[in-house]
Amino acid sequence: MNLDFTGEQQALHDTLREFFEKESPPAVVRAAEPLGFDPALWQQVAGLGLAAMAVPEERGGGGAGFAELAIAAELLGQSLAPVPLIEAAVATRLLASLDDPPRLEPLLAGRQLATLALHPVTGDVARLVPAGAVADLVVLLRGDELLLAGQPDKPMAAIPNLGAMPLADCPVPDGAVLLARGAAAVAAHRRAVRQWLLLTGAALAGLAARALAIGVGYVLQRTAFGVLIGSFQTIQHRLADNATDIEGARVLAYRAAWAHDAQRPDAASLAMMSFLFASETAFKTASESLHFHGGYGYTLEYDIQLYFRRAKAWPLVAGDRRAAYAGLAHELYAAPAHDEGA
């Protein structure tokens, strides 16, 4: 056991922290609304090779793993950077894993952006695809067919939404490329969705940590009844509970990433668990930090609302969590053979 970052991971962390702090301050996040996409920032992110970071070197990528992607996702979540790095990293990696990956070069070079439809296609449209409004390519599952849809006229108009995300309904064009069929296609899609959950969990842990820091900063400068409101026990204890949850969410996210990279049998379940807990933690932390701002928290002027809206919206794109908890119980315990491995 060694929970420290490796030297390379630490360097990546330090570089990206500085990058996101400098290039994605709240002013940039606000300016990118309502679409939730900053093309110039994306060009920088793509230029750093982040989207292709976890593509194997023999396929032209960076050869890194999900631990490294989780570092990037956590920092993205802290700054709310308006770039679809998680979607692009997952979709690009999926395409690169195919025997004969189509249209990979522009993705690796950062000239194009791919995303993943989280839910199977209903009718001939994939609904509410994250980054669907800005992606050149969409990977989607229709029945047991894994398809790649090009979007030459990518919508670039946001469907108005809580989290200012570049969501779009993506139709399946006639010329969609068949990537895989049958059980392998369904499994590949499921794997990619779990990777999206894993990285979104890391991003939400980062979001929660920053939302907490904003709340702590506020209660340490606002006074009421002649004292700092941060000296009130009821506020301190709620912040302490959130800090505890955030630490758990952060370590669990990295554990899930490690399990994925190590190809452990519990990796898929850990990804889901990490996502679920980070989702709860981000929303609770952001909404309590907002509450501690008093009436100011309700105004658009204070940054905490940016965190509050995304804390609810980012995970909700994947669906109702209550069903996911029930599904998780079955996944872990439905069959006696799984008892020990769980």
Place this chain on the structure above:
Amino acid sequence: MDFWESDDLAAHRDAARAWADANVQPGWAAEQERTGCHQTMELHTRLARDGILGAGWAAEYGGSDVDPDFARAVFDELARRGLHSDGWATTIMVIRTIEHVGTDEQKRAYIPAALRGELLIALGYSEPDSGSDVASARTMAVRVKRDSEEGMGRRAEGGAGWLINGQKMFTSTAQLASHVFVLARTNPDAPKHNGLTLFLVPTSSAGYELQPIHTLGGQVTNATFYMDVRVPDSARIGGVDTGWSVMKVALVYERGVGGASSLELTLARDLAVWAREAKRPDGTTVLDDPLAAERIGRIAVDEAVFHALDVQMRWQLQAGKLPQVEGSMRKLFWSESAQRHYSDALDILGAAGVLAPGAANAPAGGKFEHDFRAAVVTTVYGGASEILREIIAERHLGLPRNRPSR
């Protein structure tokens, strides 16, 4: 980053099982449950005889050459068989404290006897009017001119002894203890943290009494009374009026930080094993019910989060740091979530959730019902949740100290 956890005791597991097979009598765990006393002296004697208590201690204190990892594996194995060793846990805290702050004479007097299994030390910190605010203890110790006539100890400098009066609460395993480690006020005029001293009081002392306290979880703890109890000055552990800093040494061990082995939570799995067999009238199982499955899933997630916090604390320890914040987070999350989980567990069982051990058809033999009751105290002992939140608020978040200062 590497989350791989090797079992560092793997090499000793078989030997520990063999030791337990040879030495543990089958009825002991049930007897601990029945009597509510979480310590078995016959077992303790055997642990001492085979040098397991003395593992890791220097020979000059009566330490043995038994591998400390083997000793840990034995205690793990005993725990797996439902055997608590609470009295030994508190004894270790105290003899570690003596090792840090005791005189050479005290180290020679107490540590070897404890490692031989002849001393068992209970903690006398809490009082009827003080728990988390332990420094407000009102039990008094007053200097008397001469040692007691009983000749209880060697004559210390000046020959002075102490007269102790007061009451302690939750003196667990005092039923079997040879001594209580009593926190007493020696200077009522000083600020509360600066007027405390610790004494090792023999339970054979005249004026010492014990009354059992029965608890929700079945454990029987005690109130202990000290009426003109005389002890020699050699029973004083650490300097006069320095009890607060002496106690902090022991508290580090009590918070589960000292050599904490990992705690594996299995409630989600235990519930699921029951739920996938339990049939509803329509022939479906409880696990088929999404309302039940959702709650089991939530428990599984919280258990994974606890494991993450546990790993984080153990990593800090392994890196040679004192993980006060990490240990507080771990204990806060574990205890607060355990109470929610056991409440949910009984709900999921439905009406059968009320069935206690001994009831026919009680799910898992009534284990869930028992653990629901026992979980109540987890947010209280070893650092109440409110204290842990203050530690996190002050030391991790940099919020102002909330409690009245000393």
